Amino acid sequence: MIAHTAIAVNPLPRAPGRYPFRRLAPYLFALLVVAITVAVAFLLPWLFPHASRSLLFLTGVLVVAARSSLGPSLMASFLSFLAFNFFFTEPVHTFKVADDGDFTTLAFFLLVSALSGNLASRMRQEMAQRRASLERISHLYAFSRRLASAAGTDEVLDALTDQLALLPGTPPVAIRVFLTAVGESPRDTSPPREVRRHGDDRALAPPAVEEVWVRGIPEPGHHGDWLLLPLATDRGAFGLVALAEIPDPEQLELARNLCAQAAVALDRTRLVTDLAGARLAAETEQLRAALLSSVSHDLRTPLAAIIGSATSLLEYGEAFSAADRRDLLTTVANAAQHLDRHIQNLLDMTRLGQGKLQIQRDWVDLRDLIAGALARLAEVLTGLEVEVRISPEVPLLWVQGTLIEQALVNLLDNAAKFSPPGGRIAIQAEPRDQELVIDLCDQGPGIPAEERERIFDMFYSVSRGDRHDRGGSGLGLAICRGMIAAHGGQIQALPGEAGWGTRMRLRLPLVNAEVTPKPEGTP
Amino acid sequence: MTTPAETLLIVEDEAQIRKFVRISLEAQGYQVLEARLGEEGLATCLASPPHLVILDLGLPDLDGMDFIRRLRAWSTLPILVLSVRASETEKIQALDAGANDYVTKPFGIGELMARIRVLLRKEERRATPSPQFTFPGLRVDLARREVEVDGSPVSLSRKEFALLSLLVAGQGQVLTHERILREVWGAGHQEDTHYLRVLVGNLRQKLGDDPMRPRFILTVQGVGYRLAV
Structure with missing residues (x-):
């Protein structure tokens, strides 16, 4: 955890102009309360003939003490003492006290009001402190709730900057967050880069960050206007938060707490990213192994x-x-x-x-493509019955013919591999809602529903390891999907006709469908 | 069927391919000259002109296109190009540069022989021109503009006839889309492949040619058309 070293934070000068009134207000309040008490004391004999005036004044002092601090309440008790003496003890309208008993009353009066004023004002202060700490706790609590639900580093950083910008009192006018790259071990790497910028755009020179970073785990410290706080867990530091102008130590403490919490959350999200990276690497490795085994086989x-x-x-x-x-x-x-x-x-x-496949489109007759695919697979298709039905409504296609032909070759090759001897392969094509739909049905064993999507994964059949005896590498269908996708089309495996075999459905968007071949036979 | 003693030059840097082509061609009665490099091949063409050149596009010393252009500068002798798969552009470039036809590597000897025979027969025809062309099931008389399929006359539109004449004159040589469009529709229509697709569809229909199993007009995907011979 971070060592909370005490550092000197120069409190900012309090904003002038607002404070004189704020300071005087309680005294004015005390004055007002005493004046009202005097007025009520004059009316008292008519309202409540037997009530004691001294208790009334005491009440007034308690009211002031409860609403303000010691100063105003002492002032209120002294003023009350004088007013009581002046208006209500013999001789009236002088500050003299005729009766010893009255004098004693007055002395007790001053003592009690001073004690109770002090007590009340202390209570008030404690309550104020408690409210402040409650506010701070709810602030932190809201923050930790947000962190707990943050799924990624970005969300944590957003939460941190938002929360820092909402610091109670005077929030910092500028916030910068710096992080090292994920996966790098702390300290021995390049300095952290700025990832969040909030508030005014005063500059924090990049050398400053580097300097602090190189010098060691940054303790919270000042750098010009900036206060630097580390983002670190026990696994090491991986970032910095820079705040411009933090006014008081309480805020600094809160900011430090926020940073410590954010650091834990960031550590978690960055760990997740690391793991995801590692998993990707492992999958790539698996793919490479599958490719090697496939190629060599x-x-x-x-x-x-x-x-x-x-x-x-x-x-x-x-x-x-x-x-x-x-x-x-x-x-x-x-x-x-x-x-x-x-x-x-x-x-x-x-x-x-490599994503380098740039298709070179041209107008192509679907029948030529199917004829070409069938011709290329003549040997593979020997002994099978191939039936082709192409709707006369099929227009010319705006595609790269060689790619679509290759896709058809792969589909037919696959269908032939899984067809029983003498089996039938049916090819149907028709336009449907701005799409060309080509169905290729075979009478093979069919594909279980849960595998119908996965067979287009590269090396799926390789990883299953059960198709080698059929001579498939698992590449054919993936390539087929890639080539169709390059044309904006789709391919899916469906159950075959009458509940057996497979129906491969290929859908190609019909571009410029208005250009259709003229009906055959008309010149 | 073959005319013995016709000389063929093979320009190819792979010794194994040169060997099997030479053995097969010699077995068919041709005389075979070999060149490993492009410059060597061009020199041989000058010194003892063959009847046909078989040219590999991937030579170590000379770009295949340059070879074709340099040879075409002074000679019209037929060039058959050997090209790798998946490169329609390269094939079309070679054909545009003046090559007469191509065979995709890897190829079977049967395919190579068929292409060679087409080109040689065409050369032979150039010596004794005649407007009459006869193929199994198809007879075309260019002078009288008559077409017969299996003995029955077929009436074609002007453009259909123009297309058929081109294919027939090619006698099985591949014709690129661009060339057909230029010769049938004129310059400026080289991009209008859809006209060509429609015209081929109509012509096949009139000739009674099943597009799924064409007897007469073969589609060469991504490149053009050729007459089946």
Whole structure:
């Protein structure tokens, strides 16, 4: 915790002009009360014939004592004594006292009024102090409540500056908060940077902060007009609060308390940020590991087939039958094409990942894209039935054809991987509310509802580790989503037709839909 | 089908690719010259002009585009470009610079052979011009403006015929969008790809060509069109 070293704080000169009246007011009040008492004492015989005038004067003194301090109440008792003597003891209208008994009464009167005045004024002062400390406590309490609910560093800083600006009495005219960067250990790092600025824009020279920072854990201290308070916990200091012109020690104490509380809260929020950073780093690391495993698997599997087949042919080629040789060579060619597709995926993903994908749009016929995708996957699709239905209402698309074709290739490739032998893949396309909707249905095992969104995560299938036998890297769908998203479109996985299989729905906004192909057959 | 003793030059720095291309081409009866560098290739073109140049765009000493421009400065001999995937812009640039066609790496030998045959056949045709073109299922007479599909005459609009003539004259060579737009609509329409998409749709319809399984007009995504041969 912070050492609360006592430092000399020069109280500011009290604002002139307001104080003379404030000081005189209680005396005027005392005078007024005595005058009223005298008036009432004259009326007393008519109102209450048996009442004692001396008790009336005593009441007046008590009223003054209760509402003011010792001075005015002493003045009130003395004035009351004189007035009583002058108006109501024999001889009237002189300050002489004829009767000994009256004299004794007067003496007691002065003593009692002085005692009770003193007592009452002390009580009042205590009450005032208690009210002030209550105010301070509620101030701190409101502040800690705000800190407790603060989710981030910014909110804590906002709360701190707001609260400092609301200090009871004369709030500081300027507030600056400085913090070190998150994640840096205290002291051995660069000086804290200004993160909050409140109040007038008088300058606190940056060297001042650096100087204080380098010199050691900053104790609250003065620097020109500025009072510097540390933001520190037992884990070390990580910031400074600078306040311009703090008027009195009580405020300084309160400001210090606020800073200490804020420091604890800041320590917490900064720790959370640190943890989040660490978690991100861990996730990145996981992603990198997944990528490595995916790349090495996806590249090595076809390579193994290629090397194996090629070396077999080299070594024993002459011993093989023509059919076997051809078979091995087909394996080499297919595996190489497989490899080529994976490399294409990796390249696409890199371009998408770097956010460098700038799409070059042009007018494209959807049928060309689907035809192109089907042609590129001719081998993969052998043995499957592909049905294409494109509504004649589908207009020309304003897209980068190669990207949409690649997205279709990835979707079809995926559908083919999960289709049973002889299965049917249906492609339907139609415009719907300024969107082109392309549905691609397969008869595969389908995707459980809770996974339908996650399959578009990069490496999702990799992390599940169960799709390698199908030759998927998990990149295909993520790339597909990236390419569609680059066009402002969306892709989602839905349950297939009749409750089985998968329906991949691709939606592309139709830009400039007014340009539609002329109906076929009309020149 | 092939005309033996036609000479092809391959300019490519990867020895393994040069090797498999040479072996395959020689097996088809062509004579093959090899060059590892661009300058070397240009020198060979001067010293003993081949019938066709196969040019890799990624040469260590010379930018592929420069090679094409320098060769085009004095020669019209066909150039077939080898280009990497995912770079439609590069392909279009090469075609605009004067290359006749391209094959995307990695490629199968069948595709390369098909492109080479198209270019050589076109060269051969230049020697003995005739307005008649006959392909399986399609006959086009440019002089009489007659088109027949599977023996039945088809009537085309002026622009449809212009487009078909271009594709037919290319004989399977790829034509960029820009070139087709320039030649059919005229300069200033190079950006109007949507005209072209609509026209191709109409032409396919009239030729009875299924856009999902085209018999005659093939789309080369992001680049242009070619006639299926």
